[in-house]
Amino acid sequence: MTKIEAELVQRWLNGWTAARSLPEAEPVEPAGYGLRSECDQPGREVEVFALRADEEPESVAQLAAAVAAARRTTWLTVPTLRPRAVEAVVRAAALELLHRSEWFMTTDLTEHPQHAPAAPYEREVRTEGPVTAVSFHDSSGQVAARGTIAVVGTDAIADRIETDAAHRRRGLGRAVMSALAEAAAARGARTGLLIASEEGQRLYSSLGWRHEADVLIARGPAVPSHR
Structure with a gap:
């Protein structure tokens, strides 16, 4: 594979916004270069996702320039098979590189x-709308590990997979992923999609998830709040 397909990134984003109860992402002009999501988080008000970083490298420079000039604190997320080239572009736009080693993965x-x-x-499993949340509780009832998965069509997008530090190395991450996959498959999903942190990559790889592309995440200049 010489590029990551824009359609695959968009499918992931459709599920990611559903998993986080965010509004549907909107196109960034020029049309087809990226999608814009209203995250409404402190220090991450808006996030722009590049769709064609590999097939149209100049699109990253245009998106990075827009992020640098944004009036709200904006992140730029770029799935790519050419991470070094993308890193050079975002640095040239004076963006702060936040994550270099995240992976776009499928299964x-x-x-x-x-x-x-x-x-x-x-185990506790709860489903509301397209989103299923799985959690594992210890003997005191405290949450030891958790995660969510959103089903959109035949895709399922896993998100926020977490294990409490006191309960790590006990197979809980594998158990959460297994339960999420089981629940999603029961609802008709066939393809799993996620973006993996550096900490999660080994876990997902051991479960058969495949690395499709690297993901670089950068942030534009902090924008002072006005009251």
């Missing part, structure tokens, strides 16, 4: 391995 959910944690952990 066939129908072949996802299943794992269950040892006692005393108990």
Whole structure:
């Protein structure tokens, strides 16, 4: 593969916004270069996602310039097979590089391995609309690990997979992913999509998730708030 397809990135974004109850992302002009999401978080008010970084490299420079000039604090997320070239572009635009080693990953959910944690952990699964949340609780009832997955058509987008530091190395991350995949497949999803942090890459790889592209994340200059 010489590029990551724009359609694949857009499918992930459709699920990511659903998983986080965000408005549907809107096109960034010129049309087709990227999508813009209203995140409404402190220090991350808006996020722009590049769609054609590999097939139209000049599009990254245009998006980076727009992020640098934004009136609200804006992030730029770029899935790419050419991370060094993208890094040079975002630095030239005076953006702050936040993450260099995140991965865009996919899997066939129908072949996802299943794992269950040892006692005393108990699983809770809740579904509301397109989103299923899975959590594992310890014997005191505290949440030891959690994650969510949003089903959009035949895609399922996993997000916010977390294990409490006191409960790591006990198979809970694998158990969360297994439960999420099982729930999504039961709702008709066939393809899993996610963006993996450096910490999560080994876990997802061990479960059969495939690396499709690197993901670089940069931030524009902080914008002072006016009251």
